[in-house]
Amino acid sequence: MSDKVLVYNHTFQAAVVATASGTAMSVGGLPAVAVQITGITSATITFEGTLDGTNWVAVQASNLGDGTVGTTASANGLYLIPTTGLDELRCRISTYVSGTITTIGKGVLSTTGMSLADVDIEVGEILTVKIDQTTPGTTDSVSVATSQGAGAAIGATSGAAVITDATGTIQQYLRGLVKLAITAGGFLVRATVASGGVASGAVASGAVAAGAIVDGADVTQGTTTDAAVVTDATGTVQQYLRGLVKLVAAIITVKIDQTTPGSTNAVYVTSIPDPAILTFGALTAAAMGNASPASIVAANASRRGLVITNISDTIGYVSIGDGTGLTVTNYLFRIGTGETIELSPPISQQAIAAICGSATKNVAYQEAT
Numbered sequence: 001m002s003d004k005v006l007v008y009n010h011t012f013q014a015a016v017v018a019t020a021s022g023t024a025m026s027v028g029g030l031p032a033v034a035v036q037i038t039g040i041t042s043a044t045i046t047f048e049g050t051l052d053g054t055n056w057v058a059v060q061a062s063n064l065g066d067g068t069v070g071t072t073a074s075a076n077g078l079y080l081i082p083t084t085g086l087d088e089l090r091c092r093i094s095t096y097v098s099g100t101i102t103t104i105g106k107g108v109l110s111t112t113g114m115s116l117a118d119v120d121i122e123v124g125e126i127l128t129v130k131i132d133q134t135t136p137g138t139t140d141s142v143s144v145a146t147s148q149g150a151g152a153a154i155g156a157t158s159g160a161a162v163i164t165d166a167t168g169t170i171q172q173y174l175r176g177l178v179k180l181a182i183t184a185g186g187f188l189v190r191a192t193v194a195s196g197g198v199a200s201g202a203v204a205s206g207a208v209a210a211g212a213i214v215d216g217a218d219v220t221q222g223t224t225t226d227a228a229v230v231t232d233a234t235g236t237v238q239q240y241l242r243g244l245v246k247l248v249a250a251i252i253t254v255k256i257d258q259t260t261p262g263s264t265n266a267v268y269v270t271s272i273p274d275p276a277i278l279t280f281g282a283l284t285a286a287a288m289g290n291a292s293p294a295s296i297v298a299a300n301a302s303r304r305g306l307v308i309t310n311i312s313d314t315i316g317y318v319s320i321g322d323g324t325g326l327t328v329t330n331y332l333f334r335i336g337t338g339e340t341i342e343l344s345p346p347i348s349q350q351a352i353a354a355i356c357g358s359a360t361k362n363v364a365y366q367e368a369t
Contacts, residue, residue: 008033008107009340012091015039016101024050024090026315026336027083030107035061035079035091041099045073049086056090083107153224153238165246167224173241180248278305278368285362288316288354293323296363297352305368306343308352310335312361316354323353331355335363 010025012035027033027049037045048056058071064078072094073079083089091103155169161176162168168176222236228243229235235243286296296318297306310316317331318341333341354363 006109007340007342008105008109010105010107010336011338012103012105013045013093013101016093017096017099019093019096021092022090022103023337024053024088025105025107026334026339027086027089027107028334030083030109033081033083033089033105033107034064035081035103035105036077037073037079037091037101037103038076039099039101040074040076042097043074043093043099043101044095045101045103046092046094047071047073047079047081047089048092049081049083049089051085051087053088056092059086059089153222163245165228165242168242169224170221170238170241173238173245176245177248180245280305280307280366280368283364283366285311285364286354287360287362288312288356289323290356290358290360293319293326293353293355294360295323295351296354297365297367299349299351300367300369301349302369303347303349303367306347306352306365307340308335308342308363308365309340310337310361311364312356313337314356314358314361316356316361316363318352318354320348320352321350323355326353326355328355328357 008025008027008030010023010033012022012025013020016022025033035047047059047061049059050056059081060069060071061073061079061081062069063073064080081089089105091105093101153169155171157171159169159172159175161179162172163176163180222238224238226236226239226242228246229239230243230247286294288294288296296308308318314337315328316335317326317328318333318335319326319331335341352365
Protein backbone atom coordinates (compact mmCIF):
# COMPACT_ATOMS: atom_id res chain seq x y z
CA MET A 1 0.00 0.00 0.00
CA SER A 2 1.41 3.39 -0.99
CA ASP A 3 1.53 6.50 1.21
CA LYS A 4 -1.69 8.55 1.22
CA VAL A 5 -2.67 11.96 2.61
CA LEU A 6 -5.64 11.00 4.72
CA VAL A 7 -6.89 14.16 6.47
CA TYR A 8 -6.64 17.90 5.72
CA ASN A 9 -7.61 20.31 8.52
CA HIS A 10 -7.94 24.00 7.61
CA THR A 11 -9.04 27.36 9.06
CA PHE A 12 -10.79 29.67 6.55
CA GLN A 13 -11.69 32.49 8.99
CA ALA A 14 -10.51 32.90 12.60
CA ALA A 15 -12.57 35.25 14.83
CA VAL A 16 -13.16 37.74 11.98
CA VAL A 17 -15.33 40.87 12.52
CA ALA A 18 -15.48 42.29 8.98
CA THR A 19 -15.89 41.26 5.37
CA ALA A 20 -12.89 39.15 4.34
CA SER A 21 -11.82 36.61 1.72
CA GLY A 22 -10.10 34.47 4.37
CA THR A 23 -7.44 31.83 3.80
CA ALA A 24 -8.04 29.48 0.85
CA MET A 25 -7.72 25.72 1.28
CA SER A 26 -5.89 23.47 -1.20
CA VAL A 27 -8.41 20.76 -2.15
CA GLY A 28 -6.71 19.01 -5.10
CA GLY A 29 -7.57 15.30 -4.90
CA LEU A 30 -10.23 15.71 -2.20
CA PRO A 31 -13.78 14.62 -3.14
CA ALA A 32 -15.47 16.90 -0.61
CA VAL A 33 -14.81 19.27 2.31
CA ALA A 34 -16.91 19.61 5.47
CA VAL A 35 -17.16 23.20 6.76
CA GLN A 36 -18.27 24.38 10.21
CA ILE A 37 -19.34 28.02 10.78
CA THR A 38 -19.61 29.57 14.24
CA GLY A 39 -20.03 33.11 15.60
CA ILE A 40 -22.47 34.54 13.02
CA THR A 41 -24.91 37.12 14.35
CA SER A 42 -25.71 38.93 11.13
CA ALA A 43 -23.48 38.13 8.13
CA THR A 44 -23.28 36.13 4.91
CA ILE A 45 -20.58 33.65 3.89
CA THR A 46 -20.16 32.78 0.20
CA PHE A 47 -18.60 29.43 -0.74
CA GLU A 48 -16.23 29.78 -3.74
CA GLY A 49 -13.88 27.54 -5.73
CA THR A 50 -11.12 28.11 -8.30
CA LEU A 51 -8.82 26.27 -10.66
CA ASP A 52 -6.34 29.05 -11.38
CA GLY A 53 -6.17 30.74 -7.95
CA THR A 54 -7.43 34.04 -9.41
CA ASN A 55 -10.96 33.63 -10.73
CA TRP A 56 -13.34 32.53 -7.98
CA VAL A 57 -16.80 31.04 -8.69
CA ALA A 58 -19.60 30.38 -6.19
CA VAL A 59 -20.11 26.63 -5.49
CA GLN A 60 -23.02 24.72 -3.98
CA ALA A 61 -22.96 23.56 -0.35
CA SER A 62 -25.38 21.24 1.43
CA ASN A 63 -26.58 22.26 4.90
CA LEU A 64 -26.12 19.08 6.93
CA GLY A 65 -28.64 20.33 9.48
CA ASP A 66 -31.71 20.74 7.24
CA GLY A 67 -30.65 19.39 3.84
CA THR A 68 -30.99 22.67 1.93
CA VAL A 69 -28.49 23.52 -0.84
CA GLY A 70 -27.07 26.93 -1.72
CA THR A 71 -23.94 28.95 -2.46
CA THR A 72 -24.16 31.06 0.71
CA ALA A 73 -24.74 30.64 4.46
CA SER A 74 -26.10 33.18 6.91
CA ALA A 75 -26.30 30.97 10.01
CA ASN A 76 -23.97 28.82 12.08
CA GLY A 77 -23.88 25.15 11.13
CA LEU A 78 -22.23 22.30 9.24
CA TYR A 79 -22.01 22.35 5.42
CA LEU A 80 -20.69 19.79 2.92
CA ILE A 81 -19.08 21.08 -0.31
CA PRO A 82 -18.14 18.81 -3.27
CA THR A 83 -14.59 19.70 -4.39
CA THR A 84 -13.76 17.09 -7.04
CA GLY A 85 -11.67 18.78 -9.75
CA LEU A 86 -11.14 22.04 -7.83
CA ASP A 87 -7.71 23.34 -6.85
CA GLU A 88 -8.71 25.69 -3.97
CA LEU A 89 -11.78 26.47 -1.86
CA ARG A 90 -12.55 29.56 0.26
CA CYS A 91 -15.37 30.71 2.55
CA ARG A 92 -15.58 34.47 1.93
CA ILE A 93 -17.46 36.80 4.35
CA SER A 94 -19.28 38.67 1.60
CA THR A 95 -21.51 40.79 3.87
CA TYR A 96 -20.99 41.65 7.53
CA VAL A 97 -23.13 43.39 10.16
CA SER A 98 -22.21 41.72 13.46
CA GLY A 99 -20.65 38.64 15.03
CA THR A 100 -17.19 37.14 15.58
CA ILE A 101 -16.96 34.55 12.80
CA THR A 102 -14.79 31.44 12.70
CA THR A 103 -14.92 28.99 9.79
CA ILE A 104 -12.99 25.72 9.71
CA GLY A 105 -12.86 22.82 7.24
CA LYS A 106 -11.80 19.21 6.98
CA GLY A 107 -11.17 17.11 3.87
CA VAL A 108 -10.88 13.32 4.07
CA LEU A 109 -9.24 11.34 1.28
CA SER A 110 -9.77 7.88 2.78
CA THR A 111 -10.53 6.20 6.13
CA THR A 112 -7.73 5.29 8.55
CA GLY A 113 -6.81 2.16 10.40
CA MET A 114 -8.29 -1.32 10.41
CA SER A 115 -8.79 -4.11 12.93
CA LEU A 116 -8.77 -7.89 12.75
CA ALA A 117 -12.57 -7.70 12.33
CA ASP A 118 -11.93 -6.15 8.86
CA VAL A 119 -9.73 -9.08 7.76
CA ASP A 120 -11.27 -12.02 5.85
CA ILE A 121 -9.07 -14.96 6.91
CA GLU A 122 -9.05 -18.07 4.73
CA VAL A 123 -8.32 -21.49 6.26
CA GLY A 124 -4.95 -21.70 4.50
CA GLU A 125 -3.91 -18.31 5.93
CA ILE A 126 -4.39 -19.27 9.59
CA LEU A 127 -1.47 -21.72 9.67
CA THR A 128 1.30 -21.90 7.04
CA VAL A 129 3.86 -24.76 7.31
CA LYS A 130 6.82 -25.11 4.97
CA ILE A 131 9.02 -28.23 4.76
CA ASP A 132 12.14 -28.04 2.56
CA GLN A 133 12.78 -31.46 1.00
CA THR A 134 16.52 -31.64 0.61
CA THR A 135 16.38 -34.81 -1.57
CA PRO A 136 13.68 -34.33 -4.30
CA GLY A 137 11.59 -37.40 -5.03
CA THR A 138 12.16 -38.97 -1.62
CA THR A 139 10.05 -38.98 1.51
CA ASP A 140 11.63 -37.08 4.40
CA SER A 141 10.45 -37.60 7.95
CA VAL A 142 9.50 -34.91 10.45
CA SER A 143 10.08 -35.67 14.12
CA VAL A 144 8.27 -33.95 16.96
CA ALA A 145 10.51 -34.33 19.99
CA THR A 146 9.43 -32.63 23.20
CA SER A 147 8.74 -34.91 26.17
CA GLN A 148 7.01 -38.24 26.63
CA GLY A 149 3.22 -38.16 26.98
CA ALA A 150 0.38 -40.34 28.21
CA GLY A 151 -0.52 -41.62 24.70
CA ALA A 152 -2.20 -40.81 21.39
CA ALA A 153 -5.47 -38.91 20.93
CA ILE A 154 -5.80 -38.96 17.13
CA GLY A 155 -9.50 -39.85 16.94
CA ALA A 156 -11.63 -41.41 14.20
CA THR A 157 -12.60 -40.08 10.74
CA SER A 158 -16.26 -39.77 11.79
CA GLY A 159 -15.61 -37.82 14.99
CA ALA A 160 -17.87 -34.76 15.41
CA ALA A 161 -16.37 -31.27 14.98
CA VAL A 162 -15.35 -29.45 18.19
CA ILE A 163 -15.69 -25.65 17.82
CA THR A 164 -15.43 -24.58 21.49
CA ASP A 165 -12.86 -24.89 24.29
CA ALA A 166 -13.97 -28.48 25.07
CA THR A 167 -12.55 -32.00 25.32
CA GLY A 168 -11.85 -33.60 21.93
CA THR A 169 -9.50 -35.55 19.70
CA ILE A 170 -7.03 -34.12 17.18
CA GLN A 171 -9.40 -35.10 14.33
CA GLN A 172 -12.31 -33.33 16.04
CA TYR A 173 -10.34 -30.08 16.46
CA LEU A 174 -9.18 -30.11 12.82
CA ARG A 175 -12.74 -30.80 11.65
CA GLY A 176 -13.89 -27.95 13.90
CA LEU A 177 -11.39 -25.54 12.28
CA VAL A 178 -12.81 -26.36 8.84
CA LYS A 179 -16.37 -25.87 10.09
CA LEU A 180 -15.49 -22.50 11.64
CA ALA A 181 -13.97 -21.35 8.37
CA ILE A 182 -16.69 -22.43 5.90
CA THR A 183 -19.95 -22.02 7.87
CA ALA A 184 -21.74 -18.66 7.62
CA GLY A 185 -21.62 -17.20 11.13
CA GLY A 186 -19.63 -20.25 12.16
CA PHE A 187 -17.66 -18.44 14.86
CA LEU A 188 -20.87 -18.15 16.86
CA VAL A 189 -22.06 -21.77 16.43
CA ARG A 190 -22.09 -23.88 19.54
CA ALA A 191 -22.38 -27.73 19.82
CA THR A 192 -22.75 -29.92 22.91
CA VAL A 193 -22.22 -33.59 23.75
CA ALA A 194 -24.34 -35.22 26.46
CA SER A 195 -22.58 -35.88 29.77
CA GLY A 196 -20.65 -39.15 29.57
CA GLY A 197 -21.51 -39.65 25.89
CA VAL A 198 -19.12 -40.88 23.20
CA ALA A 199 -19.61 -39.56 19.66
CA SER A 200 -20.11 -42.10 16.86
CA GLY A 201 -16.77 -43.37 15.61
CA ALA A 202 -14.87 -41.74 18.50
CA VAL A 203 -12.39 -43.59 20.75
CA ALA A 204 -13.97 -44.60 24.06
CA SER A 205 -12.25 -43.78 27.35
CA GLY A 206 -9.21 -46.02 27.89
CA ALA A 207 -9.42 -47.59 24.41
CA VAL A 208 -6.84 -47.45 21.60
CA ALA A 209 -8.23 -47.23 18.06
CA ALA A 210 -6.88 -49.54 15.36
CA GLY A 211 -3.80 -48.01 13.74
CA ALA A 212 -3.44 -45.38 16.49
CA ILE A 213 -0.02 -44.39 17.85
CA VAL A 214 0.57 -45.67 21.38
CA ASP A 215 3.00 -44.27 23.94
CA GLY A 216 6.42 -43.82 22.40
CA ALA A 217 9.93 -42.70 23.30
CA ASP A 218 9.92 -39.50 21.22
CA VAL A 219 6.29 -38.54 20.44
CA THR A 220 4.04 -36.39 22.62
CA GLN A 221 0.55 -36.57 21.16
CA GLY A 222 -1.23 -35.74 24.42
CA THR A 223 -4.62 -36.77 25.82
CA THR A 224 -8.16 -35.57 25.04
CA THR A 225 -8.49 -33.72 28.37
CA ASP A 226 -5.28 -31.67 28.19
CA ALA A 227 -5.88 -27.90 28.62
CA ALA A 228 -5.46 -25.50 25.67
CA VAL A 229 -2.05 -23.81 25.22
CA VAL A 230 -2.38 -20.29 23.74
CA THR A 231 1.09 -18.89 24.49
CA ASP A 232 4.71 -19.85 23.74
CA ALA A 233 4.73 -22.54 26.43
CA THR A 234 5.42 -26.27 26.82
CA GLY A 235 2.57 -28.49 25.65
CA THR A 236 1.42 -31.54 23.69
CA VAL A 237 0.18 -31.71 20.09
CA GLN A 238 -3.40 -31.94 21.41
CA GLN A 239 -2.92 -28.85 23.61
CA TYR A 240 -1.62 -26.74 20.73
CA LEU A 241 -4.53 -27.79 18.47
CA ARG A 242 -7.01 -27.02 21.25
CA GLY A 243 -5.31 -23.64 21.61
CA LEU A 244 -5.71 -23.01 17.85
CA VAL A 245 -9.50 -23.35 18.23
CA LYS A 246 -9.43 -20.62 20.90
CA LEU A 247 -7.23 -18.38 18.76
CA VAL A 248 -8.86 -19.05 15.38
CA ALA A 249 -8.98 -15.32 14.60
CA ALA A 250 -5.24 -14.87 15.20
CA ILE A 251 -2.71 -14.76 12.35
CA ILE A 252 0.16 -17.17 12.94
CA THR A 253 2.91 -18.07 10.46
CA VAL A 254 4.99 -21.19 11.19
CA LYS A 255 7.99 -22.20 9.08
CA ILE A 256 9.88 -25.50 9.46
CA ASP A 257 13.11 -25.77 7.44
CA GLN A 258 14.25 -29.38 7.77
CA THR A 259 17.73 -29.24 6.32
CA THR A 260 18.69 -32.59 7.89
CA PRO A 261 15.98 -35.29 7.35
CA GLY A 262 15.04 -36.99 10.60
CA SER A 263 16.27 -34.14 12.79
CA THR A 264 14.22 -31.77 14.94
CA ASN A 265 14.33 -28.07 13.95
CA ALA A 266 13.05 -25.13 16.00
CA VAL A 267 9.61 -23.59 15.33
CA TYR A 268 9.08 -19.86 15.93
CA VAL A 269 5.77 -18.06 16.40
CA THR A 270 5.71 -14.32 15.67
CA SER A 271 2.90 -12.01 16.76
CA ILE A 272 1.87 -9.17 14.45
CA PRO A 273 1.44 -5.84 16.36
CA ASP A 274 -1.93 -4.11 16.29
CA PRO A 275 -1.62 -1.37 13.56
CA ALA A 276 -4.17 0.78 15.37
CA ILE A 277 -1.92 1.36 18.43
CA LEU A 278 0.52 4.23 17.76
CA THR A 279 2.86 6.11 20.14
CA PHE A 280 3.71 9.66 19.01
CA GLY A 281 6.99 11.36 19.87
CA ALA A 282 7.65 14.99 20.77
CA LEU A 283 6.33 17.89 18.68
CA THR A 284 9.26 19.16 16.61
CA ALA A 285 9.78 22.22 14.39
CA ALA A 286 11.80 21.96 11.17
CA ALA A 287 12.77 24.49 8.51
CA MET A 288 11.74 24.09 4.87
CA GLY A 289 14.33 24.86 2.22
CA ASN A 290 14.39 28.09 0.24
CA ALA A 291 16.51 27.92 -2.91
CA SER A 292 16.82 24.13 -2.59
CA PRO A 293 14.91 21.39 -0.69
CA ALA A 294 15.72 20.65 2.95
CA SER A 295 15.10 17.50 5.00
CA ILE A 296 12.38 18.23 7.55
CA VAL A 297 12.02 14.67 8.94
CA ALA A 298 14.90 12.18 9.07
CA ALA A 299 14.56 8.58 7.88
CA ASN A 300 13.24 6.29 10.64
CA ALA A 301 13.05 2.48 10.35
CA SER A 302 10.56 2.39 13.27
CA ARG A 303 8.11 4.93 11.78
CA ARG A 304 4.43 3.86 11.75
CA GLY A 305 2.75 7.25 11.54
CA LEU A 306 3.56 10.91 10.78
CA VAL A 307 1.65 14.23 11.08
CA ILE A 308 3.03 17.45 9.52
CA THR A 309 1.51 20.96 9.93
CA ASN A 310 2.56 24.10 8.05
CA ILE A 311 3.01 26.72 10.81
CA SER A 312 4.39 29.38 8.45
CA ASP A 313 2.69 32.09 6.39
CA THR A 314 3.62 30.59 3.02
CA ILE A 315 2.82 27.43 1.06
CA GLY A 316 5.10 24.40 1.51
CA TYR A 317 5.86 21.70 -1.06
CA VAL A 318 6.77 18.21 0.20
CA SER A 319 8.24 14.97 -1.21
CA ILE A 320 9.39 11.62 0.20
CA GLY A 321 13.14 10.93 0.08
CA ASP A 322 16.14 13.26 -0.05
CA GLY A 323 14.28 15.93 -2.07
CA THR A 324 15.88 15.15 -5.44
CA GLY A 325 13.81 16.88 -8.14
CA LEU A 326 11.60 18.70 -5.60
CA THR A 327 10.58 22.25 -6.63
CA VAL A 328 7.58 24.52 -6.10
CA THR A 329 6.12 23.13 -9.35
CA ASN A 330 7.22 19.49 -8.98
CA TYR A 331 6.10 18.01 -5.67
CA LEU A 332 4.13 15.22 -3.98
CA PHE A 333 2.17 17.18 -1.32
CA ARG A 334 1.21 20.88 -1.22
CA ILE A 335 0.58 22.25 2.31
CA GLY A 336 -1.09 25.64 2.68
CA THR A 337 -0.74 27.88 5.71
CA GLY A 338 -2.20 26.15 8.78
CA GLU A 339 -2.91 22.94 6.88
CA THR A 340 -2.03 19.43 8.10
CA ILE A 341 -1.15 16.17 6.35
CA GLU A 342 -1.31 12.86 8.17
CA LEU A 343 0.47 9.71 6.94
CA SER A 344 -0.83 6.49 8.48
CA PRO A 345 0.59 2.95 8.41
CA PRO A 346 1.91 1.32 6.38
CA ILE A 347 4.02 4.30 5.35
CA SER A 348 7.48 5.02 3.94
CA GLN A 349 10.34 5.10 6.43
CA GLN A 350 12.44 7.39 4.21
CA ALA A 351 13.31 11.00 4.96
CA ILE A 352 10.75 13.74 4.18
CA ALA A 353 11.95 16.88 2.31
CA ALA A 354 10.28 20.29 1.82
CA ILE A 355 10.77 23.61 0.01
CA CYS A 356 8.79 26.84 0.31
CA GLY A 357 10.13 29.08 -2.45
CA SER A 358 10.64 32.13 -0.21
CA ALA A 359 12.49 32.99 2.99
CA THR A 360 13.07 29.88 5.11
CA LYS A 361 9.87 28.91 6.96
CA ASN A 362 9.00 26.22 9.54
CA VAL A 363 6.73 23.20 9.73
CA ALA A 364 5.88 21.21 12.87
CA TYR A 365 5.66 17.44 12.97
CA GLN A 366 5.09 14.48 15.28
CA GLU A 367 6.22 10.97 14.43
CA ALA A 368 4.65 7.69 15.65
CA THR A 369 6.50 4.45 16.29
